[in-house]
Amino acid sequence: MGMRKVAIVGAGITKFVRRAQETGKELSWQASKMALDSCGITLDDVDMVTLGTAPDAFDGVHMKGEYLADGAGAHRKPYMRHYVGGGTGVFSPIHGWMHVASGMADICLVVAEEKMSSCQPHPQGAFLTIFDHTTEQPLKPTLIWIFALEMNRYMTTYGISKADIARVSVKNKHNALDHPSAQVAEEITVEDVLNSETLCWPVNRLDISPASDGAAAVVLASERVARRLTDKPVWIDGVGMSIDTAYWGTRDLSYPRYVETAARMAYDMAGIKEPAKEIHIAEPYDPFDYKELHHMEGLMLCPRGEAARLTAEGYTARDGNLPVCPSGGALGVGNPIAATGLMKVIELFLQLRGEAGKRQVPGKPTCGVAQAWGDLMQMGTVIVLRS
Amino acid sequence: MAITEKMTKTTTPTYWEGEIPVRYVYTYGLAGETFFRAIKERGTFLATRCDACDVTFLPPKVYCDRCFEELDKFVDVGTVGHVDTFTVTFKNMDGSDKPKPRILAMIRIDGTDGGIIHYLEGIGIEDVALGLPVKAIFKPKAQRKGGIMDIIGFGPVE
Amino acid sequence: MKLEDCKLGGTHLKSSDFEKCKVLTTEWTPNLGYAWDNGVAIGRYLAELKEGKIIARVCHECHRIMIPPRMFCELCFRPTDEWAYVEDTGVVNTFSVARVNWDASRRGPKEPPLIPAVIEIDGATKGMGILHMLGEIGPDDVKIGMKVRAVWKKPEDRTGAITDILYFKPIRAAASKKPAAGRKR
Numbered sequence: 001m002g003m004r005k006v007a008i009v010g011a012g013i014t015k016f017v018r019r020a021q022e023t024g025k026e027l028s029w030q031a032s033k034m035a036l037d038s039c040g041i042t043l044d045d046v047d048m049v050t051l052g053t054a055p056d057a058f059d060g061v062h063m064k065g066e067y068l069a070d071g072a073g074a075h076r077k078p079y080m081r082h083y084v085g086g087g088t089g090v091f092s093p094i095h096g097w098m099h100v101a102s103g104m105a106d107i108c109l110v111v112a113e114e115k116m117s118s119c120q121p122h123p124q125g126a127f128l129t130i131f132d133h134t135t136e137q138p139l140k141p142t143l144i145w146i147f148a149l150e151m152n153r154y155m156t157t158y159g160i161s162k163a164d165i166a167r168v169s170v171k172n173k174h175n176a177l178d179h180p181s182a183q184v185a186e187e188i189t190v191e192d193v194l195n196s197e198t199l200c201w202p203v204n205r206l207d208i209s210p211a212s213d214g215a216a217a218v219v220l221a222s223e224r225v226a227r228r229l230t231d232k233p234v235w236i237d238g239v240g241m242s243i244d245t246a247y248w249g250t251r252d253l254s255y256p257r258y259v260e261t262a263a264r265m266a267y268d269m270a271g272i273k274e275p276a277k278e279i280h281i282a283e284p285y286d287p288f289d290y291k292e293l294h295h296m297e298g299l300m301l302c303p304r305g306e307a308a309r310l311t312a313e314g315y316t317a318r319d320g321n322l323p324v325c326p327s328g329g330a331l332g333v334g335n336p337i338a339a340t341g342l343m344k345v346i347e348l349f350l351q352l353r354g355e356a357g358k359r360q361v362p363g364k365p366t367c368g369v370a371q372a373w374g375d376l377m378q379m380g381t382v383i384v385l386r387s
Numbered sequence: 388m389a390i391t392e393k394m395t396k397t398t399t400p401t402y403w404e405g406e407i408p409v410r411y412v413y414t415y416g417l418a419g420e421t422f423f424r425a426i427k428e429r430g431t432f433l434a435t436r437c438d439a440c441d442v443t444f445l446p447p448k449v450y451c452d453r454c455f456e457e458l459d460k461f462v463d464v465g466t467v468g469h470v471d472t473f474t475v476t477f478k479n480m481d482g483s484d485k486p487k488p489r490i491l492a493m494i495r496i497d498g499t500d501g502g503i504i505h506y507l508e509g510i511g512i513e514d515v516a517l518g519l520p521v522k523a524i525f526k527p528k529a530q531r532k533g534g535i536m537d538i539i540g541f542g543p544v545e
Numbered sequence: 546m547k548l549e550d551c552k553l554g555g556t557h558l559k560s561s562d563f564e565k566c567k568v569l570t571t572e573w574t575p576n577l578g579y580a581w582d583n584g585v586a587i588g589r590y591l592a593e594l595k596e597g598k599i600i601a602r603v604c605h606e607c608h609r610i611m612i613p614p615r616m617f618c619e620l621c622f623r624p625t626d627e628w629a630y631v632e633d634t635g636v637v638n639t640f641s642v643a644r645v646n647w648d649a650s651r652r653g654p655k656e657p658p659l660i661p662a663v664i665e666i667d668g669a670t671k672g673m674g675i676l677h678m679l680g681e682i683g684p685d686d687v688k689i690g691m692k693v694r695a696v697w698k699k700p701e702d703r704t705g706a707i708t709d710i711l712y713f714k715p716i717r718a719a720a721s722k723k724p725a726a727g728r729k730r
Contacts, residue, residue, distance in 0.1 A: 013548065015555030021568060022556060023416030029450045030554025036455065038546045043455045060411035060573065070452035118411045122649035125409050133581045134403040134591070135613050136676050138708045140647055145661045145676075148641030153663075156639070156689045180548045181555075201642035201658075201684065201730040214555060245619055249663050249674030250611075253639060350548070357549045401588045401705070402580045410574035414558065423569050533569035 003101035007226035007233030008093065008218050008385070010039030011346040016183040016214035016334030019117040024059050024215075025071030028113045031215035031339075032073050035109065039219050039229045046219075047105035049074040050095045051081050051113065052088035054337040054374075057126035058116040072111040072217075078104075084243075085374025086285060088112060089216070089341015090381040094239045096220045106222045113215040114336030123211050130376055144208075146376070148200040150253045151290045155202060157254035158305035160293075162202055166193035167311050168289035169206055169331050175318060176328020178358035181343070183334035184210050193289075209287045212334035216342040218349065232353045237367075238270030238384030246376050259298025259371060262380035266369070267300075270384040275300045279384075280365035281351055282322060283344035285372040286329040295371055296324060298380065323361040326351065341372030345383060352387035418449045421461055427533035430525045433461040434499050445501030466523035467544060468496040473507065473515055490515055494541050508540030520544040586614040589628070595705040597697050601631045601669050609670045631668030633695035634716065638663040638674045642684040642730040658684055658730075664693060664713055680712030684730040692716040 012034025014020075014027055022030065028051070036042065051072045056064045065081025072079075082088065082095045089112050096110035116123035127143040154160065167190060176185035188206060196206040226233040242261035244251060251257070263275070272278045284295035293307035301322060302310055310316060316324035327333055327347035330340045348368035350356040371382045415423055418435065425433045435458040436443045437451035445464065450457055473492035478484055490507040492515070507515060508524055521541040531537040562568050583591060586602060590613055593600040602614035602625040609618070610629055618625050640662035644652050652658060660682070663674035679687060680696065693713035703709040 011546070012551075013553065015553045015557065017555050017557040019414075019558040019560075019563075020555050021414050021417060021420065021558050022554065023414070023419065026416050026418070026449060027554065029455070033450065033455055033457070034551060034554070038551075043453070057407065057409060060409075060413065060575075070448075071450070073452075073455055075452045118413050120410045120412055125648045126407070128647055129405075129407055131676070132613075133405050133579070134583055134587055135707050137405055138706055139661070139676065139678060141661060141676065142643065142645060142647040142649075144645060145641055145643060148643070149639045149661065149663055152641060153639035153689070180551075180553055197644075198642075198730070199645045200661075201644075203641070247611075247613070247615075247619070249638075249676060250672055252672070253663070350546075355547050357547045399588070399592075401583045401591065403583055403706075404578070404580050406579065407575075407577040409577075410572065412563070412570050412572050415569050415571070417556070420569055427569070534571050 004103060005223040006097050006100040006220055006236045007223065008236065008345070008349050009221045009226050009229045009233055010035045010219035011217065011349055012038060013181050013216040013343060013346055014214050015181045016212045016336055018183065018210060018212060020115065020213035024061070024064070024068050024113055024115040027115060027213065027215040028068050028071035028111050031217040032071070032109060032111050035217035035219050041107065041219065041229065043073045045107055046073055046077065046109045047107050048078045048099045049109045049111065050092065050099065051079070051111045052083060052092040052095070052338045052342070053081065053113045054083060054085055054088055055126060058114060058119050058123055058337070060118045068113055073109055083338070084379045084381065086287060086337050087341065087372045087374035087379040087381040088338035089343065090345060090370050090372035090383050091241065092338070092342050093218060093220065093236065093345055093383055094241060094381060097236050097239055100220050100222050106225045108220045109217060110220060110342070111215065111217045112339040112342040114338045115213045116211050116336065117213050142200070144200045144203055146248070147288050148203045151202050151288065153253040154290055154294055160305070160308045162194060163190050164308035164312060165290045165293065166190045166207065168286065168292045169193050171311065171317060172286060172292070172325050172329040172331040174332070175326055175359065176332020179328045179333050181214065181333055182328055183212055185328055185332045203288065207289045209330035209335035212336040214334060214336035214339045216339045216346055218342065218346060232387065234349045234352050235386050236383060237386045238266035238272065240264065240266030240269070240382040242380045243375070244378040246378060248376050248378065255304060256294055256298035256373065256380065258378055259295055259373065259380040259382070260300060262382040263299045263371070266382040266384050270386070272384065275369070276302060279322065279367055279369050280363070281326065281348065281361055281368040282324045283327060283329070283347055283368065283370040284324065285341060285344070286325055286331050287335055289331060291373070292325060292329065295373065299369060299371055299382070318359065318361050326356070326359050326361050341370065341381070344370040344372070345385070348385045352385060418447045422446050423533040426525070426537050427531045430466070430528065432464050432466055432496055432523070434464045434501065435461055443499040443501070445496050445499040464496055464498045468494040468502065468521060468541070470507070470515065470517055470519040470521060471495040471502055472517065475512055488512065492541065494521055505535070505538055506540040507542070509542040584616070586616045590614050591705040594707065594709040595703045597700065597703070599631050599633055599666060601629050603627050603629050610668065610673070612666050612669045612673050612675060631666050635664040635666040635693055635713065637679070637687065637689055637691045637693060638665050639689055640679060640687050660684060660687060662713070677707070677710060678712040679714070681714040
């Protein structure tokens with residue numbers, strides 16, 4: 001393709017909390033500074049900055065990308081903001097990858113931030129206009145409807161029970177107990193999930209990740225620079241993105257086709273022919289527990305409708321054949337929308353370097369995939385990393 | 388589409404009205420909390436300084452945006468500055484007339500590289516000029532809430 | 546680098562910190578009102594709803610009969626070719642039983658849950674679903690695949706809006722008294 005090799009060489013992340021005192025700028029700086037320090041570079045070394053942050057309506061700041069620029073180290077530097085809803089966190093390193101792979105930058109700082117706690121009465125309210133303003137909003141929908149409708153279709157199509165799905169929430173909240181940024185890590189049982197408040201059947205409260213404030217950052221470098229900065233670069237071997245129609249009532253809600261399309265693009269680039277065998281560790285986006293299963297199937301890590309059975313068999317546990325969300329995912333660590341996907345990329349970065357501490361999966365993984373998903377349930381972003 | 392259909396069957400243009408009904412509660416952040424508490428409790432301005440870049444930030448920041456180093460020392464820079472630029476406003480956002488014109492200025496606080504945007508009080512339109520020395524006028528302490536409106540405006544320096 | 550060895554940013558505030566004014570805050574309510582142009586397709590869609598009819602657009606290249614109607618086909622990327630009326634009956638593709646409102650507040654004890662659904666409209670291409678509500682049915686009786694029919698507002702009450710259809714109700718009588726397996730919705 002004529003593109004240069006790009007590696008992740010450093011990372012930074014804040015705690016994910018329900019309400020942070022820090023402004024969005026301060027959260028961005030905390031994560032970015034940690035990322036620069038982790039690979040021993042200064043802001044002067046950074047050629048370009050790219051930042052991902054979800055709707056302006058969350059923070060209540062118009063032109064939020066520009067507002068966050070000085071906390072993202074973009075002072076008098078080339079700077080771009082990107083936003084694809086929840087897909088942003090994996091789109092962020094893809095965007096940064098483009099700058100380095102093309103030769104425009106040797107070092108690109110990638111930042112993802114979300115401060116949604118400012119939005120009252122609840123950040124969910126800002127999502128009212130995700131629905132069509134004329135043909136859907138008059139019905140007074142809420143964001144959870146979209147997930148509930150999709151979850152129901154998925155469950156009914158494949159005969160999966162709520163208990164099968166609840167196991168994902170139990171697994172991820174347990175995994176998150178070992179993540180220093182975690183907001184909602186805890187030991188729960190499937191019964192706890194089923195007994196938690198029913199918000200929009202079939203979605204219960206413990207099926208959902210929380211609203212969160214937080215930021216994350218990674219440093220990307222070209223091959224020559226990466227080898228100078230670290231002896232453990234993690235290579236971005238595949239990137240993929242795909243967006244589906246916004247006429248969501250016409251999509252097959254039981255299968256995320258746009259994740260498969262994005263995954264194929266990334267796998268082709270990475271030379272992966274059998275993802276279920278060649279991927280050692282996966283971090284699909286899990287804002288709701290059923291989404292982890294939905295996305296595993298879209299990533300072609302298992303046949304359609306089979307993800308729940310594999311989870312029940314322990315296949316996706318940290319010590320299973322294919323650890324899925326060893327970080328604890330959005331369900332356990334938290335979901336500051338744009339930053340969550342980047343948290344997952346950082347998890348793969350640490351796992352592939354053997355630096356994930358108590359979360360480290362056994363067996364020295366060398367290939368991982370992270371995926372995020374956003375907008376009106378339509379954007380798939382996929383990244384393949386190798387050590 | 389047939390030409391006749393195009394010309395004779397037009398739909399009356401219609402639109403749909405709606406709103407995004409959200410409101411915001413913003414925290415001031417680590418630096419902002421200190422800055423506005425000083426305004427509320429002491430009626431003064433605090434700044435932070437990066438010696439490496441020779442920049443004094445007002446409003447203060449907990450990091451230098453040029454070199455990214457952490458800044459944790461707040462200094463009291465007083466409340467005197469000068470007019471860096473100004474405009475005169477005659478109308479409100481909804482188009483109605485203000486009772487009297489107001490001068491909005493960018494006030495560079497002396498000893499800093501930053502400034503505050505606020506109204507000028509007690510200064511006539513004919514007297515305002517770039518470089519004019521001004522000083523902050525605060526509400527009485529009991530009325531201050533810890534916000535930019537704790538400042539009534541900037542007025543002449545005696 | 547291990548996360549465990551780093552000092553992570555982010556200072557957590559509790560609700561009580563706000564209630565007790567331990568942190569300073571400032572508030573703002575923006576005035577975000579909009580008048581969205583409906584365009585040709587939705588303009589006609591709403592006008593037909595006022596007449597008690599549902600109208601779709603047809604693309605002659607992919608042969609889809611599309612609802613909501615659109616003046617260009619997003620798959621073939623060309624203008625659509627003609628209008629076509631479709632039925633006001635359909636099939637439930639998926640549904641939910643909602644006990645929370647748009648702002649995350651809970652529906653009160655006397656407010657029945659809402660049942661939003663994606664309804665594939667008869668006469669449109671299979672799979673063409675629209676979002677609407679189900680009514681005259683209990684939450685435990687709804688099934689994916691049920692046939693439903695629109696219940697319209699009285700003609701004099703219709704304004705040219707998606708809410709000119711009050712809801713969709715089951716075409717057959719409500720399901721038998723046998724309760725749905727599993728937990729109550």
